[in-house]
Amino acid sequence: GGGSKAALDKLKKGLEDKNDSIAELENKLQEFRVKEEEWIVTSDELQIAQHELAEARKEVAKVEQIREQREKVTQERNFYKSNMDTIEAKLTEEIQKSTKLQAQCDRAE
DSSP: OHHHHHHHHHHHHHHHHHHHHHHHHHHHHHHHHHHHHHHHHHHHHHHHHHHHHHHHHHHHHHHHHHHHHHHHHHHHHHHHHHHHHHHHHHHHHHHHHHHHHHHHHHHHO
């Protein structure tokens, strides 16, 4: 049975090769599982970061809003201040006129 020995060796060799390639595939699969874990972690971190970014953008928007309001208030204040200055100047003028008239009246009496 020399022929059957050769056939058996060939089968054994084939089986070894198969087992090697199975082991190789299992290693690859394990590597992918590790990678997948890393991707899941990275993906979670990314989601957290995106959420934080969205929150930060909201804060920035709030700050912008406050800045705009302050700008508006400053403009209004400046407007009223310049109006008040004008009114005060007019008032002073009117008081002076009134004082002059009063003096004229006093003299006339």
